[in-house]
Amino acid sequence: MQPLYTVTQIRQIETESARRLSEGALMQRAGQASANAALDLLPFATSRASVLVLAGPGNNGGDALEAAAHLAHAGAQVAVVYFEGGSAPERARAVERAHASPARFVAEDAIAGVEWHLVIDGLFGIGLTRPITGPFAALVAALNALTCPILALDVPSGLDADTGCIVGPAGCAVRATHTLTFIGDKPGLHTCDGRDHAGTVNVAHLDIDAAHYPAATIHLNGVDGFAQAAVARPQNSHKGSYGIVSVLGGAPGMTGAPILAGRAALHAGAGRVFLCFAGPALQCDPGQPELMCRAAHGFDFATGVTVAGPGLGGSDEAAHLLEQAIASPQPLVVDADGLNLVAARSGLAARLRGRKAATLLTPHPLEAARLLATSIGAIQRDRLDSARRLAAALHAIVVLKGTGTVIAAPGGAIVINPTGNPALATAGTGDVLAGLCGALLAQGWPGWEAALGAVWLHGMAADVLVADGIGPVGLTAGELVPAIRTALNRLVARHGRRA
Numbered sequence: 001m002q003p004l005y006t007v008t009q010i011r012q013i014e015t016e017s018a019r020r021l022s023e024g025a026l027m028q029r030a031g032q033a034s035a036n037a038a039l040d041l042l043p044f045a046t047s048r049a050s051v052l053v054l055a056g057p058g059n060n061g062g063d064a065l066e067a068a069a070h071l072a073h074a075g076a077q078v079a080v081v082y083f084e085g086g087s088a089p090e091r092a093r094a095v096e097r098a099h100a101s102p103a104r105f106v107a108e109d110a111i112a113g114v115e116w117h118l119v120i121d122g123l124f125g126i127g128l129t130r131p132i133t134g135p136f137a138a139l140v141a142a143l144n145a146l147t148c149p150i151l152a153l154d155v156p157s158g159l160d161a162d163t164g165c166i167v168g169p170a171g172c173a174v175r176a177t178h179t180l181t182f183i184g185d186k187p188g189l190h191t192c193d194g195r196d197h198a199g200t201v202n203v204a205h206l207d208i209d210a211a212h213y214p215a216a217t218i219h220l221n222g223v224d225g226f227a228q229a230a231v232a233r234p235q236n237s238h239k240g241s242y243g244i245v246s247v248l249g250g251a252p253g254m255t256g257a258p259i260l261a262g263r264a265a266l267h268a269g270a271g272r273v274f275l276c277f278a279g280p281a282l283q284c285d286p287g288q289p290e291l292m293c294r295a296a297h298g299f300d301f302a303t304g305v306t307v308a309g310p311g312l313g314g315s316d317e318a319a320h321l322l323e324q325a326i327a328s329p330q331p332l333v334v335d336a337d338g339l340n341l342v343a344a345r346s347g348l349a350a351r352l353r354g355r356k357a358a359t360l361l362t363p364h365p366l367e368a369a370r371l372l373a374t375s376i377g378a379i380q381r382d383r384l385d386s387a388r389r390l391a392a393a394l395h396a397i398v399v400l401k402g403t404g405t406v407i408a409a410p411g412g413a414i415v416i417n418p419t420g421n422p423a424l425a426t427a428g429t430g431d432v433l434a435g436l437c438g439a440l441l442a443q444g445w446p447g448w449e450a451a452l453g454a455v456w457l458h459g460m461a462a463d464v465l466v467a468d469g470i471g472p473v474g475l476t477a478g479e480l481v482p483a484i485r486t487a488l489n490r491l492v493a494r495h496g497r498r499a
């Protein structure tokens with residue numbers, strides 16, 4: 001999985017490596033890499049391309065000036081909007097090089113009325129300390145109104161590279177189509193507002209020796225993070241080989257949620273799936289008669305994996321049933337109303353903490369806010385830290401949903417998921433994810449791999465459907481289910497080890 005580094009770590013890597021390099025070497029390499037990335041984005045011959053370069057007051061601006069000089073020497077029509085600022089010697093040399101090149105230095109008002117083919121955003125990088133306001137904000141608004149590609153250097157100006165939030169209050173950020181980020185990839189490019197502002201992210205390592213990189217605790221989710229848990233099915237197997245998933249939910253009037261979770265579990269390969277209704281039990285699911293419908297009262301949750309919470313409600317009876325599911329020695333997924341019950345009843349939280357088998361919690365930001373007794377805003381201001389705190393507090397693997405879903409382990413490891421899209425912003429997709437988690441656990445996947453795999457497959461299924469025109473508008477949660485089955489079968493066919 002691709003490592004992600006915090007700003008503090010990037011600064012440390014920079015300091016370590018710069019000691020062994022000539023002054024300004026990193027800025028020159030960043031500028032060259034930026035120019036190369038820009039050339040790749042030009043729609044036609046370099047000499048016919050009009051490139052607007054914004055060079056801010058810090059070293060991000062220095063990178064942009066280096067890139068401007070390279071592009072101008074390569075023959076592009078380069079206009080630079082330049083801001084006076086920092087006195088770093090390498091930046092001063094970048095200013096000189098840009099002035100000595102054919103690039104033109106222009107005023108901000110020269111941006112309007114030109115058909116730009118590419119914009120390079122070198123206004124601010126990881127040194128942004130406060131919200132972008134005033135004339136810089138007007139500039140950002142002007143850039144965001146353009147229709148050409150925008151290449152952000154290091155990070156889109158205005159975005160917090162650690163959290164993916166727009167630096168605020170009342171700040172703004174460049175909406176880039178591409179980001180070339182330096183030294184290492186950064187978490188903020190992949191979660192919260194990051195994905196909308198960074199576009200396609202590429203990394204320029206600037207030839208820094210691997211020895212200068214610390215062990216990463218944050219990664220971008222990828223198949224190599226969980227594929228080792230996939231097992232090819234042996235011929236000599238039967239439904240008992242693939243586990244049991246019991247979905248605990250379905251309070252009166254809320255039968256849809258457990259049905260979706262159960263259908264997802266079935267299509268993701270669980271050998272047998274029970275729907276355990278807290279309210280009056282359905283006789284069967286006529287659309288999916290393979291699901292076995294039961295009353296939750298008296299059900300033995302210790303027979304397999306439980307997915308607790310879809311449509312469970314908040315009654316005392318629901319809490320009692322959840323307590324029984326938590327007491328099971330088998331893996332457990334807690335979602336939706338299950339999480340709300342844990343938030344509301346400290347006894348359940350204490351029992352959850354005491355579990356020995358894998359426990360996965362799948363909150364959306366509001367459920368996470370309830371669990372941490374805070375607001376959605378506080379959760380979203382630092383999604384990584386919120387997930388990490390929740391995992392530590394409840395001693396569980398936490399899947400904090402939302403764009404760039406954050407998966408956190410109690411030991412502090414964090415993974416951000418890059419698959420998925422706004423098609424998932426519709427009712428029932430969370431139930432499907434919970435059922436998928438349950439199915440992977442039932443087939444013997446360890447908790448961490450099950451969480452990573454489920455989130456990745458769920459997002460990939462949505463990506464494939466959207467590529468086929470089934471979404472992002474109007475995708476339904478039920479449509480995800482067969483697409484997840486296809487994605488999982490492809491994964492197993494390609495990576496599944498022999499049992």
Ligand SMILES: NC(=O)C1=CN([C@@H]2O[C@H](COP(=O)(O)OP(=O)(O)OC[C@H]3O[C@@H](n4cnc5c(N)ncnc54)[C@H](OP(=O)(O)O)[C@@H]3O)[C@@H](O)[C@H]2O)[C@@H](O)CC1
Binds near residue numbers: 013056131132155
């Ligand atoms: N790390 C590395 O190894 C390498 C880093 N490199 C590059 O350097 C970048 C980091 O450079 P950086 O530290 O100079 O910060 P940067 O983002 O350019 O901005 C700082 C300037 O902006 C100003 N300022 C801040 N907020 C503001 C606001 N809201 N509104 C207005 N002004 C504001 C701030 O002023 P001050 O706060 O000091 O008053 C200061 O003048 C990094 O992202 C990468 O691109 C590469 O060369 C390769 C090696």
Ligand SMILES: [K+]
Binds near residue numbers: 124152153154
């Ligand atoms: K930038």
